[in-house]
Amino acid sequence: MARTKGYPEALDKKLRDQRYYREDSNPEFLKKLKTISRTIPHMCYQCGTCTGSCPSAPRSTYRIRNFMRRAVLGLENEALTDPDLWLCTTCYSCTDRCPRDIAPTDVIMAMRNLAAQRDIVPVNFLKTVQAIYSSGHGVPNNDVNRAAREKLGLTRDPPTTHMYPEYVKGIQKILDHYGLKARADRIIKEREG
Amino acid sequence: MMAEKKSTKKAPSKKEDTKKAAPMKLEVKKQAAPAAKPKAAPAAAAGSTTKPGEARIGVFICHCGTNIAGSMDIEAVQEASKKIPNVAFVDNYKYMCSMPGQTVIHKAVKDQKLTGVVVAACTPRLHEPTFRTATKDAGLNPFRFEMANIRDQNSWVHMHDRVGSTDKAIDAIKIAVAKAALLEDLHPKSVPVEPTAMVVGAGVGGMQAALDLAAAGIKTYLIEKDMSIGGRMSQLDKTFPTLDCSQCILTPKMVDVGRSPNIELMTWSEVHEVEGYIGNFDVTIRKKARGVMTPAEAEAKGISGGGCNGCGDCENVCPVIKPNEFEVGMKPRKAIYVNHPQVVPLIYTIDFDSCVKCGLCVTACGPEKRAIDLEMKDEFVKVKVGTVILATGYDIFPIENKTEWGYKQYENVITSLEFERLICASGPTGGHLVRPSDGKTPMRVGFVLCAGSRDNTGNGKPYCSRFCCMYSLKHAHQIIEKIPGCVPYLFYMDIRSFGKMYEEFYYRIQDEGAKFIRGRVANILEDPKTKNLTIYTDDTLLNRPIAMDVDLVVLAAAIQPAADTNRTRKLFGVSCSMDGWLLEAHPKLNPCGTTTAGVFLAGVCQGPKDIPDTVASAEGAASAASIPIHMGEVELEPYFAMCIEEKCAGCGMCVNLCPYSALALIEKDGRTVMQVTEAKCKGCGTCGGFCPGGAIKMNHFTTPQIVAQIDAFLLGGEQ
Numbered sequence: 001m002a003r004t005k006g007y008p009e010a011l012d013k014k015l016r017d018q019r020y021y022r023e024d025s026n027p028e029f030l031k032k033l034k035t036i037s038r039t040i041p042h043m044c045y046q047c048g049t050c051t052g053s054c055p056s057a058p059r060s061t062y063r064i065r066n067f068m069r070r071a072v073l074g075l076e077n078e079a080l081t082d083p084d085l086w087l088c089t090t091c092y093s094c095t096d097r098c099p100r101d102i103a104p105t106d107v108i109m110a111m112r113n114l115a116a117q118r119d120i121v122p123v124n125f126l127k128t129v130q131a132i133y134s135s136g137h138g139v140p141n142n143d144v145n146r147a148a149r150e151k152l153g154l155t156r157d158p159p160t161t162h163m164y165p166e167y168v169k170g171i172q173k174i175l176d177h178y179g180l181k182a183r184a185d186r187i188i189k190e191r192e193g
Numbered sequence: 194m195m196a197e198k199k200s201t202k203k204a205p206s207k208k209e210d211t212k213k214a215a216p217m218k219l220e221v222k223k224q225a226a227p228a229a230k231p232k233a234a235p236a237a238a239a240g241s242t243t244k245p246g247e248a249r250i251g252v253f254i255c256h257c258g259t260n261i262a263g264s265m266d267i268e269a270v271q272e273a274s275k276k277i278p279n280v281a282f283v284d285n286y287k288y289m290c291s292m293p294g295q296t297v298i299h300k301a302v303k304d305q306k307l308t309g310v311v312v313a314a315c316t317p318r319l320h321e322p323t324f325r326t327a328t329k330d331a332g333l334n335p336f337r338f339e340m341a342n343i344r345d346q347n348s349w350v351h352m353h354d355r356v357g358s359t360d361k362a363i364d365a366i367k368i369a370v371a372k373a374a375l376l377e378d379l380h381p382k383s384v385p386v387e388p389t390a391m392v393v394g395a396g397v398g399g400m401q402a403a404l405d406l407a408a409a410g411i412k413t414y415l416i417e418k419d420m421s422i423g424g425r426m427s428q429l430d431k432t433f434p435t436l437d438c439s440q441c442i443l444t445p446k447m448v449d450v451g452r453s454p455n456i457e458l459m460t461w462s463e464v465h466e467v468e469g470y471i472g473n474f475d476v477t478i479r480k481k482a483r484g485v486m487t488p489a490e491a492e493a494k495g496i497s498g499g500g501c502n503g504c505g506d507c508e509n510v511c512p513v514i515k516p517n518e519f520e521v522g523m524k525p526r527k528a529i530y531v532n533h534p535q536v537v538p539l540i541y542t543i544d545f546d547s548c549v550k551c552g553l554c555v556t557a558c559g560p561e562k563r564a565i566d567l568e569m570k571d572e573f574v575k576v577k578v579g580t581v582i583l584a585t586g587y588d589i590f591p592i593e594n595k596t597e598w599g600y601k602q603y604e605n606v607i608t609s610l611e612f613e614r615l616i617c618a619s620g621p622t623g624g625h626l627v628r629p630s631d632g633k634t635p636m637r638v639g640f641v642l643c644a645g646s647r648d649n650t651g652n653g654k655p656y657c658s659r660f661c662c663m664y665s666l667k668h669a670h671q672i673i674e675k676i677p678g679c680v681p682y683l684f685y686m687d688i689r690s691f692g693k694m695y696e697e698f699y700y701r702i703q704d705e706g707a708k709f710i711r712g713r714v715a716n717i718l719e720d721p722k723t724k725n726l727t728i729y730t731d732d733t734l735l736n737r738p739i740a741m742d743v744d745l746v747v748l749a750a751a752i753q754p755a756a757d758t759n760r761t762r763k764l765f766g767v768s769c770s771m772d773g774w775l776l777e778a779h780p781k782l783n784p785c786g787t788t789t790a791g792v793f794l795a796g797v798c799q800g801p802k803d804i805p806d807t808v809a810s811a812e813g814a815a816s817a818a819s820i821p822i823h824m825g826e827v828e829l830e831p832y833f834a835m836c837i838e839e840k841c842a843g844c845g846m847c848v849n850l851c852p853y854s855a856l857a858l859i860e861k862d863g864r865t866v867m868q869v870t871e872a873k874c875k876g877c878g879t880c881g882g883f884c885p886g887g888a889i890k891m892n893h894f895t896t897p898q899i900v901a902q903i904d905a906f907l908l909g910g911e912q
Contacts, residue, residue, distance in 0.1 A: 052715025
């Protein structure tokens with residue numbers, strides 16, 4: 001940082017980017033992504049088809065091509081700590097169109113897995129875990145929905161754990177097996193006190 | 194497989210020694226084996242054989258710089274080689290293929306009275322001819338040379354295993370020495386070459402090849418499946434980077450082809466059948482029924498002064514209307530038609546799939562010319578040629594398969610070939626670029642590069658089509674020039690402007706105002722009311738997803754081998770590579786040759802090429818194809834099968850197995866025996882491996898030689 005002595009912090013930060021590849025690159029990161037995603041992130045040639053296809057990109061700062069680039073270069077910290085990682089809707093448009101036949105969506109999912117191992121998960125995702133644990137639904141039914149269903153001639157609740165709450169126990173068993181609920185509870189507690 | 198070889202092949206004559214060699218211990222026997230090999234003697238009528246125990250083999254180990262020496266212990270290999278039976282001399286050198294290296298061989302053969310030479314170096318594909326010549330120069334028969342590949346299949350593969358690669362090299366040398374001790378003198382046969390050539394496909398590549406051959410004094414048959422010569426280039430408006438009018442530079446060549454006395458032009462024709470081999474191909478050509486006679490054909494039928502003169506009276510009266518393929522379906526044509534006014538030959542053609550045989554054209558043609566014959570049938574013509582050039586060209590990849598770009602769903606999405614016709618003064622719109630939906634002039638045009646190229650999804654082509662970048666730059670120039678205020682947007686991944694003056698052309702077009710957006714187009718959507726299009730992509734340099742409205746989209750579609758390529762290549766026994774393009778003999782050192790002697794490749798059929806490269810490749814192919822003709826005869830590798838007549842039972846089973854139709858049964862001295870047409874035989878060994886009586890000898894790959902190689906490996910070679 002010597003060369004930026006006396007400059008504002010923002011400039012410091014910008015200049016640090018020049019050294020990203022040398023200092024932050026972790027080749028193991030790419031290998032792990034390959035294993036988890038079962039696709040070929042190292043083959044990305046940065047054409048931009050993914051971001052161009054992405055329904056999230058025009059509405060957010062999410063740039064999937066950037067994540068693919070970070071994968072290629074092994075920029076583990078930069079990828080896993082970027083909050084944009086959680087803006088993918090997993091619609092798989094990029095996977096459909098990628099000319100290199102990569103599944104970028106699966107690479108994002110792999111990154112989320114690795115981030116979660118380091119407890120880097122937004123709280124809203126964790127609350128979804130809690131919701132699934134308690135009701136079997138990420139988005140539980142509500143009265144507006146129930147009214148709409150009735151209007152359409154459907155049962156007020158769908159034939160899921162809502163109609164058969166006795167099966168919630170099964171879902172809880174699965175989540176407990178992987179310690180997901182306990183993990184979610186712990187992180188939320190740490191963050192929200 | 195080995196067992197089979199032992200039982201079937203050996204059984205006949207030499208069973209004694211080889212059978213005994215089976216037990217592991219009998220190394221001495223192995224030694225005896227070569228000695229006992231005189232079996233080769235009877236068949237050796239053609240050449241001399243080394244007498245038992247007299248083989249003196251020289252082993253020459255090449256370092257290939259550090260290619261070989263860097264990964265193995267050359268000293269150890271040399272010491273081990275000295276102990277191999279029959280080895281009389283061992284030496285090593287930094288570059289065996291160099292002149293000093295060859296001198297080492299030369300001197301050793303003379304001084305040591307060697308009977309065979311083994312060079313342990315690279316691959317025979319590279320240097321077998323070199324060392325054969327060296328062997329010959331030293332006074333031995335060139336086929337007394339055997340190569341041990343200790344580089345490509347050893348040092349390069351086992352770069353990090355010094356001990357292993359050293360051992361493997363020693364094994365390879367043992368095997369080569371075992372064979373070298375049994376090698377026989379062979380004498381290549383020469384066959385005369387028919388002094389004519391054939392070029393299949395009359396695009397710019399085929400035309401150039403035919404013109405070159407003709408100029409070299411060789412009679413050339415030029416076969417074209419379409420009604421006119423000219424190919425894809427005649428569909429183009431201008432050519433990059435010089436902006437020459439494509440037709441203007443092509444038609445003089447077309448006229449030359451039509452006029453050349455040495456070129457026999459056969460349009461509306463296809464290769465039907467091919468027999469024979471280099472120097473002597475018998476090709477049957479199907480002349481598709483054209484329905485119209487040339488003046489010459491009319492003359493032959495006794496209609497003097499008749500035949501088609503291209504007046505077009507027939508076309509005017511024809512009631513059938515069809516889309517014109519030459520104009521990519523954007524213009525109508527009649528059932529009797531020519532592609533465009535400059536066709537060569539200027540002879541009308543009837544599309545019999547749509548002709549209703551009303552006879553109006555016959556009446557219009559009149560009693561003088563009587564050129565039209567509605568009952569014409571396909572004809573088959575046989576010609577004999579010495580060499581063949583394939584110049585079968587390319588088709589456009591069906592880009593509608595990439596549904597995200599909307600070709601054939603949205604009217605205003607066109608391919609670049611359609612663009613060529615629309616911008617061409619002789620095209621369907623007289624050179625006015627218009628939107629197909631409403632005929633309006635587009636003011637914002639999007640060019641989608643790499644449309645279907647560089648695509649590994651399976652729905653697309655993995656290769657770069659190589660000329661799309663450049664013609665898209667040219668298209669951008671053309672719209673800037675023709676439509677004031679019109680802006681071209683080029684969506685690209687990389688601009689590959691690699692040729693002479695290409696990068697300068699890129700500079701020029703950018704200077705003229707073309708906009709370049711680095712991002713592959715993700716998808717295109719149409720506004721159903723206005724038929725305007727929205728292009729979605731990522732401006733990767735701004736790192737920003739963009740949605741751009743344009744009036745017209747031009748897809749620079751990938752190319753693929755022409756539809757009939759596969760059929761044609763099989764007729765000539767030419768292979769293709771994974772992507773379907775025809776396979777050259779060597780991608781760098783023999784790009785015009787094929788693995789079938791006498792068949793050459795010109796132009797795009799071998800892989801995407803722009804016009805300069807196509808013409809260059811055609812001239813290369815013409816030069817290569819003229820060599821055997823000018824030499825007058827070709828030497829065939831003497832690896833053909835030989836029938837040992839006293840053992841042949843005349844069962845004829847081999848005859849049907851031969852993939853080259855080289856075998857036949859004949860009557861000889863009251864017996865039926867098999868006979869090999871040596872010029873047709875490729876020495877594949879199918880017959881020799883199968884023959885139940887062991888009556889077929891494969892020259893240079895005889896059973897004793899192969900068994901000795903196997904024994905040398907399995908039983909070791911030390912005395």
